Amino acid sequence: MSDNKMQALIEQAEQDLLHTYNRFQIVLDKGEGMYLYDVNGKKYLDFMAGIAVFALGYGNKAYNDALKAQIDKILHTSNYFYNVPAIDAAARMKKVSGMDRIFFTNSGAEAIEGALKSAMKHAFLKDGRRSHQIIAMENSFHGRTYGALSVTGNPHYREAFGQMPCDVQFARLNDLESVRALVNDETCAVIVEPVQGEGGLKPATEEFLRGLRELCTEKGILLIFDEIQCGMGRTGTMFTWQRYGIRPDIMTCAKALGCGVPVGAFLMTEEIGQSSLVAGDHGTTYGGNPFACAAINAVLDQYEALDLVKHVSETGPYLTQTLDSIREDFDCITERRGIGFMQGLVFDRPVGPIIADAMDHGLILINAGSNIIRFVPALITEKQHIDEMAQILRGAIERNL
Numbered sequence: 001m002s003d004n005k006m007q008a009l010i011e012q013a014e015q016d017l018l019h020t021y022n023r024f025q026i027v028l029d030k031g032e033g034m035y036l037y038d039v040n041g042k043k044y045l046d047f048m049a050g051i052a053v054f055a056l057g058y059g060n061k062a063y064n065d066a067l068k069a070q071i072d073k074i075l076h077t078s079n080y081f082y083n084v085p086a087i088d089a090a091a092r093m094k095k096v097s098g099m100d101r102i103f104f105t106n107s108g109a110e111a112i113e114g115a116l117k118s119a120m121k122h123a124f125l126k127d128g129r130r131s132h133q134i135i136a137m138e139n140s141f142h143g144r145t146y147g148a149l150s151v152t153g154n155p156h157y158r159e160a161f162g163q164m165p166c167d168v169q170f171a172r173l174n175d176l177e178s179v180r181a182l183v184n185d186e187t188c189a190v191i192v193e194p195v196q197g198e199g200g201l202k203p204a205t206e207e208f209l210r211g212l213r214e215l216c217t218e219k220g221i222l223l224i225f226d227e228i229q230c231g232m233g234r235t236g237t238m239f240t241w242q243r244y245g246i247r248p249d250i251m252t253c254a255k256a257l258g259c260g261v262p263v264g265a266f267l268m269t270e271e272i273g274q275s276s277l278v279a280g281d282h283g284t285t286y287g288g289n290p291f292a293c294a295a296i297n298a299v300l301d302q303y304e305a306l307d308l309v310k311h312v313s314e315t316g317p318y319l320t321q322t323l324d325s326i327r328e329d330f331d332c333i334t335e336r337r338g339i340g341f342m343q344g345l346v347f348d349r350p351v352g353p354i355i356a357d358a359m360d361h362g363l364i365l366i367n368a369g370s371n372i373i374r375f376v377p378a379l380i381t382e383k384q385h386i387d388e389m390a391q392i393l394r395g396a397i398e399r400n401l
């Protein structure tokens with residue numbers, strides 16, 4: 001395909017699609033391992049992985065075959081019936097997460113909705129009040145639906161959309177006193193990303209998470225961890241809280257859970273499972289359907305076969321080291337943050353031109369905010385990919401000094 005043809009496709013898209021994204025001017029066509037190809041056949045090293053989704057890389061044969069086989073068997077049943085892939089996926093997710101009960105959703109935002117409804121219902125059963133407060137973090141991101149938006153600590157995202165359905169107070173990440181100051185009789189939950197994603201790749205400290213756990217237990221408040229971006233092995237343990245052994249009451253998961261098939265989940269302890277949502281309180285047409293759950297099972301199969309979590313814990317330090325050395329070489333970079341394969345470089349300037357330049361030179365990156373470049377590659381990333389990324393990135397920074 002010619003550049004003109006690609007341009008024509010983009011123009012067509014811009015006439016038909018609602019303009020809710022400023023997209024890169026590329027039409028993607030296919031993927032292979034760590035690489036993507038546009039419709040012109042141009043090859044890109046992908047350090048974005050569909051925003052921390054495609055953990056397995058592109059074209060994993062066992063995963064693709066499992067999806068095809070499930071399509072031929074049965075794709076959808078409704079939640080009026082049980083289905084084998086969902087039964088398997090639930091048992092396996094319990095095992096890898098250390099949580100006790102799971103509800104499958106179609107997206108991350110819906111997992112947040114379910115987590116918030118569970119916390120609200122739990123508090124309602126305890127004290128009979130019709131309204132409760134939630135504490136969330138500044139700079140957090142939990143999704144775009146109304147409930148999820150309520151707890152998203154970016155006022156700009158909420159500004160035009162009226163009254164939020166949940167009563168939410170915002171505290172500062174890693175500042176336990178700022179959380180404690182907001183707790184009152186009506187507080188039912190604290191929600192936090194163990195590593196903030198969209199908000200700038202900022203890890204919650206172990207001390208902060210431990211303090212939150214103690215505070216919540218002491219006050220009878222539920223602790224919700226949003227592991228949608230930082231979970232599924234990205235930080236070197238299956239879920240980030242597992243590296244500290246600080247277990248939440250409710251946890252959300254999505255993104256890499258289906259590796260491209262739109263699935264999410266919220267999980268909880270047995271105690272909360274027995275004292276929150278019951279039949280009639282919550283539901284979804286597609287959530288947990290055989291196709292979606294076959295994807296989860298195929299993902300978990302590949303995590304085992306490729307020992308992906310161990311791979312991240314072994315290769316993550318090389319990404320850290322590489323990004324640290326880039327930071328040292330350029331004064332315009334003020335900080336490296338993150339854990340494992342979830343990292344960011346903070347610049348003293350907008351990173352848009354650097355990302356665009358890297359793309360021209362065959363490297364796909366994304367930002368997190370205007371001045372941070374985010375690195376969330378597939379979990380199959382090897383040292384050689386990190387070297388290739390670093391070489392292109394260094395050039396892109398140099399050309400944009």
Ligand SMILES: *Cc1c(COP(=O)(O)O)cnc(C)c1O
Nearest residue numbers: 107108109141142143197228229
């Ligand atoms: C992406 C994301 C969400 C929202 O997930 P969607 O599938 O886009 O609805 C929620 N929380 C975090 C931490 C995320 O990164």
